[in-house]
């Protein structure tokens with residue numbers, strides 16, 4: 094099938110898991126393509142992705158600032174109390190002579206998610222406005238490299254576990270920062286779920302190399318059937 | 327079912343942006359990433375990282391992950407000890423979360439990656455779909471093992487009441503996060519396409535060719 098002249102080189106992508114070639118022409122909203130050979134999810138096209146990603150990214154950044162600057166958790170027992178802030182969690186390791194651990198924890202729960210969200214804006218705002226920028230390609234690469242090292246969802250579960258562990262020992266008050274973090278983690282996860290690597294890179298490519306290639310002809314019936322086939326298997 | 331790989335068609339795929347370029351290209355024309363037909367020295371790197379992680383797994387389980395003190399007595403607890411305390415508190419859902427994230431996931435991930443390294447170099451080429459799926463699950467689950475380390479960081483920052491109660495981190499927190507981070511890098515270094523290459527070589531009966539291509543550049 095691939096030998097057919099109707100299949101354009103730009104439409105081909107190789108499965109990252111098994112190297113199998115799949116032709117993915119212009120897709121419709123909601124179309125998902127899986128590798129026919131190993132079922133690796135290759136892409137899920139979302140029509141209004143730019144608006145949603147930008148909206149979630151802005152929300153994520155605002156909630157991130159609130160979560161870091163407001164009271165996070167307060168512990169009370171036998172008349173004394175201790176207030177903890179969110180940066181206080183990795184800082185606690187640093188103060189006890191474990192700087193490596195402080196660096197790892199602060200990176201995966203704070204620095205990298207924050208950087209990821211900023212970079213997402215640096216990519217999606219130019220894409221939305223249709224204005225190529227000098228940093229677009231570098232930001233695009235960093236977005237996907239950093240994504241694997243963001244653990245905001247894991248930290249959210251750790252918060253729940255900690256509250257359960259402490260429930261018999263002390264009284265815990267949840268501060269504004271805590272709820273901001275919950276919102277941040279949800280918004281961040283929703284943002285990630287709307288980012289599709291193939292769709293993002295094709296858009297960056299079209300913006301950086303404007304030319305006849307960006308004018309998409311109507312999908313060829315043969316290649317389109319192939320993409321639809323791939324969906325089912 | 328025909329398996330037309332980028333490699334068999336004289337193409338190399340960019341692992342960052344998915345663009346395919348003619349074999350022999352060094353830089354991706356779309357995202358400027360370095361192109362490699364297969365990840366460099368994949369099995370050797372993965373194995374080296376797996377062995378490091380396995381060694382770190384021992385102190386991670388022997389030494390305390392945190393030390394809880396109430397008034398004058400200090401009580402160190404290991405990862406398994408912490409789970410036992412949660413069971414005694416009858417906090418079963420949370421106990422199972424920690425048990426799965428801290429015990430099952432890292433062990434299963436280590437074992438799965440050792441097996442996959444074996445299958446990428448020798449062993450059977452059957453059920454590759456399931457093996458690839460196994461890799462994706464192992465890759466996805468890895469970061470969840472950090473739960474226990476995060477719990478320690480929260481407790482150390484929060485439970486600090488002078489002379490009444492306090493929590494201090496144990497050395498196992500460092501070794502255990504080492505296990506998690508290193509196995510994540512190991513998964514990143516592993517190339518599942520090596521297993522599929524062996525299947526293709528098997529089918530074409532050109533063993534020597536493909537095995538030679540899989541050796542480090």
Ligand SMILES: [Zn+2]
Pocket residue numbers: 108109110111112113128129130131132133
């Ligand atoms: Zn595949």
Ligand SMILES: [Zn+2]
Pocket residue numbers: 340341342343344345354355356357358359
């Ligand atoms: Zn590329």
